[in-house]
Amino acid sequence: MSIPNPIPHYEVGHETIDSHHKEIFHLISSLDAVIHTNRRENIESIIVFLESYMLEHFEEEEALMKAAGYADYEFHHREHEIFRLRVQELRKFYTSNAPNTHLVFNIRRFVDRLVDHILTVDSGIAGIAHQS
Numbered sequence: 001m002s003i004p005n006p007i008p009h010y011e012v013g014h015e016t017i018d019s020h021h022k023e024i025f026h027l028i029s030s031l032d033a034v035i036h037t038n039r040r041e042n043i044e045s046i047i048v049f050l051e052s053y054m055l056e057h058f059e060e061e062e063a064l065m066k067a068a069g070y071a072d073y074e075f076h077h078r079e080h081e082i083f084r085l086r087v088q089e090l091r092k093f094y095t096s097n098a099p100n101t102h103l104v105f106n107i108r109r110f111v112d113r114l115v116d117h118i119l120t121v122d123s124g125i126a127g128i129a130h131q132s
């Protein structure tokens with residue numbers, strides 16, 4: 001049985017992009033599990049996931065927008081740049097031996113902002129994603 005999506009109506013109509021977004025929604029429950037285990041290596045694996053997500057997923061969206069001549073590309077790209085900086089800050093925070101509770105709090109805030117981006121900014125590419 002598949003897990004019901006906690007946030008409906010987020011799909012942009014592009015299989016890969018939508019499946020990446022779904023991974024972010026699932027990450028919220030992974031974070032809850034990490035809080036319970038309180039193990040540092042589990043926290044790092046989430047940061048590693050976010051680092052690769054920033055590379056692969058954002059590049060995919062940007063390539064799609066460029067190919068379609070998307071009018072709001074510059075704004076969307078700037079938003080991605082902010083997230084790329086924020087994930088570097090998360091990594092620095094991790095390597096500075098910040099306590100687990102602070103790390104989890106910051107990761108949760110990061111993921112919340114990412115969900116907001118999916119719902120308010122990524123939703124704008126639904127029109128072009130359906131055509132590709």
Ligand SMILES: [Fe+2]
Nearest residue numbers: 021061118122
């Ligand atoms: Fe996205």
Ligand SMILES: [Fe+2]
Nearest residue numbers: 061076121122
């Ligand atoms: Fe995006």
